[in-house]
Amino acid sequence: MSNNTNALEIAGLRAGYDASDVLLGMSFHVGPTERVGLFGPNGHGKTTLLNTISRVIRPRAGDVRFMGEPIDQLAPQKIVARGLIHVPQANRLFPDMQIMETLELAAFTPRAREELKTNLDYVLNLFPRLAERRRQQCKTLSGGERQMLSIGAGLMCAPRMLMLDEPTLGLSPKLKDELAEAISEISSRGIPLLLVEQDIAFILSLVDRMYLVDHGEIRREINRSGELDHQEIMDMYFGSEGA
Numbered sequence: 001m002s003n004n005t006n007a008l009e010i011a012g013l014r015a016g017y018d019a020s021d022v023l024l025g026m027s028f029h030v031g032p033t034e035r036v037g038l039f040g041p042n043g044h045g046k047t048t049l050l051n052t053i054s055r056v057i058r059p060r061a062g063d064v065r066f067m068g069e070p071i072d073q074l075a076p077q078k079i080v081a082r083g084l085i086h087v088p089q090a091n092r093l094f095p096d097m098q099i100m101e102t103l104e105l106a107a108f109t110p111r112a113r114e115e116l117k118t119n120l121d122y123v124l125n126l127f128p129r130l131a132e133r134r135r136q137q138c139k140t141l142s143g144g145e146r147q148m149l150s151i152g153a154g155l156m157c158a159p160r161m162l163m164l165d166e167p168t169l170g171l172s173p174k175l176k177d178e179l180a181e182a183i184s185e186i187s188s189r190g191i192p193l194l195l196v197e198q199d200i201a202f203i204l205s206l207v208d209r210m211y212l213v214d215h216g217e218i219r220r221e222i223n224r225s226g227e228l229d230h231q232e233i234m235d236m237y238f239g240s241e242g243a
């Protein structure tokens, strides 16, 4: 893999459930150390897209390449072993497990086990709140703490790229700020990022580039230098529908 190889390349990706297609041929890429956003209304296929990339859902057509290699035929755990880590929407934690048990369990691949100590130190430094509550069971954690633990578990998998699905869901403005700082710190290590979000201020504060998702398709690409403001995006999305 050369230094210029895109971290992720999606071409003509189609996927869906039963008789209905949800992704209608999506194509986009994430550069080697890039932070890319996916923004769009509820139900337009963002979660389906991340689940298809990580092969929780089988694609119906199209290509998915990670670091230059095709991955759309690989089992999900093999994709994790290669370092493409999907942090799903919160509340996918085991309720009776403690924070430390959850973090240690997440490091299940050989590479992640080798890096366990380093990554654990990194996660506990990044999220001191998790360190303070290390023996607390997941079911007793607040929404923000769960979100930190979900991302922390992703980091324990020794990521070469992270995909985050709506990390701000249900968080207060103060916690969103904390999370934005943590995500910024993670990507400053050169880890490329694909961030699915509905909080437009949050996404614009973090990404280099953003795609607008609309009914299972990429409607538009926005470069930050394009200076598209929040209101313009909201109008584009919701204005014409009168929502």
Ligand SMILES: Nc1ncnc2c1ncn2[C@@H]1O[C@H](COP(=O)(O)OP(=O)(O)OP(=O)(O)O)[C@@H](O)[C@H]1O
Pocket (backbone or CB within 6 Å): 017, 022, 040, 041, 042, 043, 044, 045, 046, 047, 048, 049
């Ligand atoms: N397991 C499933 N079986 C059938 N249909 C599903 C399933 N999961 C999602 N869908 C449908 O696929 C469409 C896209 O859903 P998806 O969750 O990917 O959208 P989204 O853009 O991530 O929305 P949200 O932000 O609300 O999660 C929706 O119409 C949804 O009802």
